[in-house]
Amino acid sequence: MIGVSLGDVTGIGPEVTLKALARELPHDDARYLLIGAADVVQRLNRDLKLNLPLVSFGDKTPAGRIASSTASP
Numbered sequence: 739m740i741g742v743s744l745g746d747v748t749g750i751g752p753e754v755t756l757k758a759l760a761r762e763l764p765h766d767d768a769r770y771l772l773i774g775a776a777d778v779v780q781r782l783n784r785d786l787k788l789n790l791p792l793v794s795f796g797d798k799t800p801a802g803r804i805a806s807s808t809a810s811p
Contacts, residue, residue: 739769739770739805740768740769740771741771741773742773743773744772744773744774744778744779745774747774747775751774752782755772756779756786756790757786759790760788763804768803769802770805771806771807772805772806776794776806779792779806790804791803792804792806793805793806794806
């Protein structure tokens, strides 16, 4: 699993990350953990119409290839 910190939710990091994953996902079989504001990730995925298969990282072994988790302060 590859962890990706999204950085500042008001910056371009979350959008750039999601667009890069949308482009790369068909070409690899890696699993990704997006570390940041899960609600922002879900909203951007919907608003950008990327349709990435996002799941919440609540279980020890998430079933999906892209999991999101809210970072702790």
